Amino acid sequence: MKKYFERFFQTIVRPEYQVVMLLITTSIVLLLGGRALYRFRPLEQQPELFSITxxxxxxxxxxxxxxxxxxxxxxxxxxxxxxxxxxxxxxxxxxxxxxxxxxxxxxxxxxxxxxxxxxxxxxxxxxxxxxxxxxxxxxxxxxxxxxxxxxxxxxxxxxxxxxxxxxxxxxxxxxxxxxxxxxxxxxxxxxxxxxxxxxxxxxxxxxxxxxxxxxxxxxxxxxxxxxxxSGISLLLLIFLPVFLIFFLSLFWFTFKPEQSGPIMALTTGAITSLIGYRFVIQNMSPKVGYFLLSDHLFTFFLALAFISFVFALFLVNRGSMSPALVIARGIIFITFHVLFMCIWYYLLFIWK
The missing domain is CATH 2.70.170.10 (Neurotransmitter-gated ion-channel ligand-binding domain)
Structure with missing residues (x-):
């Protein structure tokens, strides 16, 4: 059984399977986002108005x-x-x-x-x-x-x-x-x-x-x-780059710990790119004192990118993969996808 799990998690991080996972995640995200677009959910309260009786x-x-x-x-x-x-x-x-x-x-x-x-x-x-x-x-x-x-x-x-x-x-x-x-x-x-x-x-x-x-x-x-x-241009302009920056950076999972160059380039590049794109999002967003939906998703992706960087740094310093680390790497990869879909659903349909 342990050999089966090791083989499964070794396979799931290969480039072709990462592309499949990315397509599945993208499809679910688009499906949920499409449903959210057709829901009318204003949060403004009616001005105080007293009835005349x-x-x-x-x-x-x-x-x-x-x-x-x-x-x-x-x-x-x-x-x-x-x-x-x-x-x-x-x-x-x-x-x-x-x-x-x-x-x-x-x-x-x-x-x-x-x-x-x-x-x-x-x-x-x-x-x-x-x-x-x-x-x-x-x-x-x-x-x-x-x-x-x-x-x-x-x-x-x-x-x-x-x-x-x-x-x-x-x-x-x-x-x-x-x-x-x-x-x-x-x-x-x-x-x-x-x-x-x-x-x-x-x-x-x-x-x-x-x-x-x-x-x-x-x-x-x-x-x-x-x-x-009306339209989805602003939605794509804000979310699509953040989505691609993070999930494309996960292709570092396909490299061996000895290949530290591409691993560190992908993980550090994801963090710096997300931080840089934050200024673009900020210029497009309302100037308010509370967190927006876009802020929550950005913070979520930045936290995952940091976790990914820390795990990559650990593997590079270790220099080799053990069966337990192979399984852990696969679990982290799958968890990132599942967690994003859960957070996306929560923010769209439960939050507020």
Whole structure:
């Protein structure tokens, strides 16, 4: 039995069998990666939004005016998901009873985490006895993004409209999904917009967390957009070189310990190449303070490359192979492949 294992592990590290193992690992990795690409997994949390209930209205003792709010996005001037910078042209519109609230008050709207670069004078008309007012705008905004799955990340983007000059006891914003539209001619490279949502309510800011009376409330509308990555170019650009650098370096297993030159060249070359390519990945990645999916995989491959280097150094210093070392070498080789597939599955389908 020992001779069988020795012969098996001696054979498994030959170049032709390494190529077979590499093809098997690659096929499984591509299969799992393809499944992950079709899963929509945004990690962003919805902005805090409080519902307006009849009990709250009785408590506030108000008789609010209902204002319908809509947003139309005509074009994106800037759409930088990595940098978290967005600029679009569009139209914000309101429909309300002018006898109950002034147009000047409605026009004091603003956007959280946003800056109105342009805002036109209102264009108004009467529709069904109510005043319809539209403002052409150019908005620059940012949102809270979670890039943990980069470069397989999907995102919720939130555009939050508020009016801090009124309270929910004075004005209630009403909006539906049909009131939020985007131009059919919009095309965003590398991203697909797959869904949208609208939420209404009010926001609350506390000046003293121990005394809720020291607070302000104002009506709020949250327009949400769902985006998923299109194409696999970025995925291949980040992962494929790292994958090839490491697994091609494993061909040192085919050399005898006496052949120290090619063994040390392959193992040290893998470490230095991975470290060098790290700077390329860093330039393409979002600047965040937490580990990304790409960071986890890079760290994993770097750790395996270091283990491979230490084992190679041990064999070179020993100068010969014993049956136990033949078996250990084969086990380490197979373990590297199996461990990578397990880590890949974990990061794609269990992590987060």
């Amino acid at each position: 009849p009990a709250k209205m009785r408590k506030w003792a108000g008789d609010p005016v209902t204002v319908t709010v809509g947003l139309y996005v005509s074009s994106w001037h800037q759409f930088e998901m990595v940098e978290n910078e967005f600029v679009f042209d569009g139209v914000v519109w309101f429909q309300f009873d002018p006898a109950l609230i002034a147009l000047e008050t409605i026009g004091k709207f603003s956007f959280q985490k946003g800056e109105l670069l342009q805002k036109s004078e209102p264009n108004t008309k009467l529709i069904d006895g109510k005043l319809f007012a539209e403002y052409k705008i150019r908005l620059r905004f940012s949102t809270i993004l979670n890039h943990s799955f980069f470069p397989l990340d999907d995102h919720h983007i939130y555009i939050t409209l508020v009016n801090t000059y009124v309270t929910p006891s004075e004005v209630i914003f009403k909006s539906f999904k049909s009131d939020f539209e985007l131009s059919s001619g919009i095309h965003i490279p590398a991203w697909n917009q797959i869904d949208k949502a609208v939420m209404t309510g009010y926001a609350k800011e506390l000046f003293d967390k121990f005394d809720e009376r020291k607070s302000i409330r104002y009506p709020e509308v949250v327009f949400g957009l769902d985006f998923t990555r």
